[in-house]
Amino acid sequence: MQSTLWEGALPERLEQTFSGHGLSYQTYLGQNFVTAPAGIIAGIVRFLRDEEQFDFLTDLTAVDRPKDPARFELIYILYSFTRNERIRIKTRAGENEPVPSITSIFEGANWLEREVYDMFGVTFTGHPNLKRILMPDEWRGFPLRKDASIIGMDNEWVQSNLGIESGQ
Amino acid sequence: MNDTIPTEGDYLESSELVLNMGPQHPSTHGVLRLVLKLDGERVRDVECVIGYLHRGVEKIAENRTYTMFVPYVDRMDYVAAVSNGLGFCLAVETLIGATAPPRAQTARVILTELNRIASHLLWLGTHALDIGAITPLFYTFREREEILKIFENYCGARLTTHAFRIGGLQYELYDGFEEQVRAFCEYIKPKFDEYDELLTKNRIWVDRLRGIGVLTAEDCKRYSVTGPLLRASGVKWDLRKAQPYSGYEQYDFEIPTRESGDSFDRYVVRMEEMRQSVRIVQQAVDRLPTGPILAKVPKVLKPATGEVYVSIEAPKGELGYFIVSDGTTQPYRVRVRPPSFLNLQALEKMAKGALLADVVAIIGTIDIVLGEVDR
Numbered sequence: 001m002q003s004t005l006w007e008g009a010l011p012e013r014l015e016q017t018f019s020g021h022g023l024s025y026q027t028y029l030g031q032n033f034v035t036a037p038a039g040i041i042a043g044i045v046r047f048l049r050d051e052e053q054f055d056f057l058t059d060l061t062a063v064d065r066p067k068d069p070a071r072f073e074l075i076y077i078l079y080s081f082t083r084n085e086r087i088r089i090k091t092r093a094g095e096n097e098p099v100p101s102i103t104s105i106f107e108g109a110n111w112l113e114r115e116v117y118d119m120f121g122v123t124f125t126g127h128p129n130l131k132r133i134l135m136p137d138e139w140r141g142f143p144l145r146k147d148a149s150i151i152g153m154d155n156e157w158v159q160s161n162l163g164i165e166s167g168q
Numbered sequence: 169m170n171d172t173i174p175t176e177g178d179y180l181e182s183s184e185l186v187l188n189m190g191p192q193h194p195s196t197h198g199v200l201r202l203v204l205k206l207d208g209e210r211v212r213d214v215e216c217v218i219g220y221l222h223r224g225v226e227k228i229a230e231n232r233t234y235t236m237f238v239p240y241v242d243r244m245d246y247v248a249a250v251s252n253g254l255g256f257c258l259a260v261e262t263l264i265g266a267t268a269p270p271r272a273q274t275a276r277v278i279l280t281e282l283n284r285i286a287s288h289l290l291w292l293g294t295h296a297l298d299i300g301a302i303t304p305l306f307y308t309f310r311e312r313e314e315i316l317k318i319f320e321n322y323c324g325a326r327l328t329t330h331a332f333r334i335g336g337l338q339y340e341l342y343d344g345f346e347e348q349v350r351a352f353c354e355y356i357k358p359k360f361d362e363y364d365e366l367l368t369k370n371r372i373w374v375d376r377l378r379g380i381g382v383l384t385a386e387d388c389k390r391y392s393v394t395g396p397l398l399r400a401s402g403v404k405w406d407l408r409k410a411q412p413y414s415g416y417e418q419y420d421f422e423i424p425t426r427e428s429g430d431s432f433d434r435y436v437v438r439m440e441e442m443r444q445s446v447r448i449v450q451q452a453v454d455r456l457p458t459g460p461i462l463a464k465v466p467k468v469l470k471p472a473t474g475e476v477y478v479s480i481e482a483p484k485g486e487l488g489y490f491i492v493s494d495g496t497t498q499p500y501r502v503r504v505r506p507p508s509f510l511n512l513q514a515l516e517k518m519a520k521g522a523l524l525a526d527v528v529a530i531i532g533t534i535d536i537v538l539g540e541v542d543r
Contacts, residue, residue, distance in 0.1 A: 002472060028474050029262060057392050058479070059505040063492055075490065077477055077505075081389075081403070084410050088477065108392030111513045119226075134219035134542055143227055144501075150224075150231050 003028040010052065010087075017047055033088035038074070041091050042100040045076060049105060054078040054087060057102075060112035062120045064146045070094040072122050076102070093122055101127040119144035136161070184212065187524075191220050195298045195528045198538030200512075204519075204527065211527060214519045216512060221542035229502035234260050234469045235334060237502070242328035244504065245540040247290050250283035250319075251482040253332045258413055259478035259489035260334045263471040266464075270457045272336035273414045278349060278452045279322070279331055280414075281445040285356070286315040287483035287535075288438045295435075295532035296367065299376050304366055311359050314352050321348070335465035346453050353450050360443055367435075377432035381518040381530035384429055391514040395485025395507055397534065400437045401429035407481035418455075419448045431533035438535075470497055484508050484535055504543060508536040 003026040011025040014034060024035045036044055048054040058077040065071055070092035079086050093099050101124035102109045113124045114133040121142040124130055132139065140154050158164060190201040199220035205213040225244060229237045241256045242249035254276055261267065268276065293308035316326040321342055323331050331337070367373045383393060385401045398405060406423045408416040424440035426433035471493040479488030485507030494500040511534050518530050 002474065029476055031477060055389050058486065059477070059488060059490065059503070061490060061503040063501045075503075077488075077490070081405060086477070106392065107390045107517075108510060108513060111509065112392075132219075134222040136219070143224060148227075150227055 003033075006032045006034075013052070014044070014047075017051075018044065031086065031088065033090055035090045038091045038093050038097065038099045041074075041076070041089065042102050042105065044089055045078070045102050046105050048078055048087065048089075052080070053082045054080045054085075056081060057106040057108050057112075058086065060102075060109055060116065062116045062122060062144075064120060064144060066146050068092070070097070072120055074099060074116070074122065095121075098123040098125045100125055101130075103127055118142070121145065189527070191217075196531060197294065197536055200531070200536070200538055200541070202527070204524065206524060209524050211519050211522050211524060214516050214527070216515060218509075218512070218538070219542050221538045223543065225543040226502055226504065229499055231498065233497045234471075234499060237499070238332070238334065239328070239330045241504075242330055243539060244506065244543055245287075245482065245484065245487075245508065245537045246327055247537055248283050248287040248483045249327060249329050250279050250331050251287075251480065251487060253330060254280050254414070255478065255480045255482065255487045256489055257332045257334050258480065259476060259491050260469070260471070261463075262478050263474065263476045263491055263493055264334075264465070264469060266335050268336040268414070268463055269460045270415070271459045272461045272463075274452050274456050275337055275341055275461070276332060276414050277416065277419070278449050278456075279319070279329075281448045281452070282315050282318060282349070282352075284445045284483045285442050286312045288442050289315075291438065291483075291532075291535045292363065292435075295529075295535075296373075298528050298532045299373065301367065301370070301373060304363060307359065307362065307366075311356055314355065318345075318348055318352065321345070333462065334469065336460070336462035338462070340461055341456075346456060349449060349453050353446050353453075357443075357446060360439065363439065368439075374432060376526075376529055377435060377533070378430060379428075380431045380522065380526050381533055382428065382430045383514060383518060387514065387517060388429070391517065392510045393485070393514050395481075395483070395511065395535075396434050396437045396441065397429075397485070397511055397514070399424065400426045400433035402427045407479060407486060411479075413478075413480060416448075419451050421445075421448050431529055434533050468497055470495060479505065482507055484537070484540070485511055506540045506543060508534075508538075508540040509543075512536050512541055 006025040006027040021040055026033055056079040058079045061075050063073040072093045074091045076089040113127055116122050117130055118132045118135050139157055141148055185206040187204045187206055190196040191199040201217040203215045204211055241252040245252050289308040289312045293305035296304040319329050320326050323329050383401050385403050388398045388401050402425055404423050404425045421444045424437050426436055473495040475492040477490045479486050487507055488505030490503035491499050492501040519527050
């Protein structure tokens with residue numbers, strides 16, 4: 001990605017507060033994002049909400065990059081009404097590495113984290129009700145992982161519940 | 169003494185009743201299932217069970233080219249397909265650095281705003297029907313039909329329109345488009361007053377909606393609620409004004425807001441939004457420029473490696489697309505931020521403590537489309 005370094009007052013304040021955690025600040029097509037380790041993600045979200053008026057969680061999602069050592073890239077998009085500005089926070093998690101939940105900071109993260117769990121199998125510690133949301137409860141596998149084929153996912157479930165071959 | 173007469177503390181045991189509502193239920197607007205825990209008629213707790221309409225749109229996107237995926241987005245919020253298409257086209261255009269020509273942008277605004285009116289009309293009719301007012305449904309569907317005719321004349325489809333292409337429009341506007349849109353605007357304006365007469369001061373309507381499903385501005389922010397729900401809670405925020413796209417900054421229109429954040433205020437906000445949309449459409453038709461309708465976009469789209477989040481103000485709230493490109497012809501990941509999904513989440517808060525009959529009103533007031541919730 002041809003992203004450039006994001007410079008400004010906000011990255012400086014973030015660097016002051018979270019120095020030593022190896023945060024990096026980039027911008028691409030005018031959209032700013034911060035990359036941070038998963039352990040302090042809740043701290044950053046709370047800091048941005050309380051100190052920087054980013055009081056709205058727009059979205060929380062993930063991207064699967066199976067070739068990377070920590071395959072899941074989590075993306076938090078925050079918005080500030082007062083500043084009319086968006087910021088993305090990116091973090092990485094491996095296959096069996098839980099990520100701290102931010103449901104205590106934004107209630108809206110509840111379903112979003114459930115969806116990430118449902119689709120990618122990323123678990124969130126501290127989530128009040130982490131279970132599948134869109135797929136059936138008994139479904140095996142995580143559909144949005146890159147190794148899940150678009151046809152032939154969980155054949156067993158499809159055959160026993162729908163009586164057809166998966167992918168038909 | 170007759171020992172069947174109860175004394176204090178000697179009542180029959182009352183226990184929590186678990187009631188299953190849906191997924192096949194006329195007032196859940198599709199296949200939404202609610203598991204309600206009831207104490208008499210009071211809702212103690214509610215859990216939404218969703219996913220019955222899950223088609224894996226985001227997975228499909230990874231297996232299609234950018235151009236091939238455009239028709240799929242229409243199938244999410246199928247009553248506002250034009251808005252879905254606009255959002256996705258804008259996101260891809262941002263990624264490849266293209267801008268639609270002025271004529272295409274204005275035409276997009278006209279069609280999107282007409283679609284907003286159509287979506288709100290469908291909401292009004294079905295919401296009123298849920299509450300018990302049958303008449304508005306016939307009126308709103310009659311008016312909506314005129315909008316669908318314009319869509320049909322333009323692109324051949326009424327619901328899943330696939331009206332836009334990446335870079336602009338595929339079809340030139342048909343002969344008589346402007347006259348038909350102008351005539352529609354004149355036709356619909358007095359109709360809003362008719363709806364007002366039917367509902368706004370109707371005692372039953374007001375009693376069923378006032379103070380029901382209240383969300384404060386603070387609640388809306390915590391639950392990531394957007395759209396008319398947010399505006400009815402007093403937050404004057406609309407992406408068309410906050411971060412204008414497709415030239416919305418050129419049009420003169422108001423963002424209606426209300427203060428109390430109850431179902432009645434959401435009704436008032438949506439009614440006013442329709443009037444404002446008519447204003448935008450009229451201004452756009454009057455200034456419709458001539459010129460090309462499609463920007464110079466390569467036949468095979470290969471955006472540079474990178475990612476982008478672009479959102480628009482859909483009829484139901486903020487509709488966002490987060491697209492990750494790995495430099496190939498197919499998107500590496502497409503994430504849709506569906507407004508209905510996040511607005512529905514607040515149902516659990518709104519319905520707690522409400523009466524069972526009001527749950528129906530609360531579902532109606534959120535204005536969900538399950539195709540978008542489940543994707």
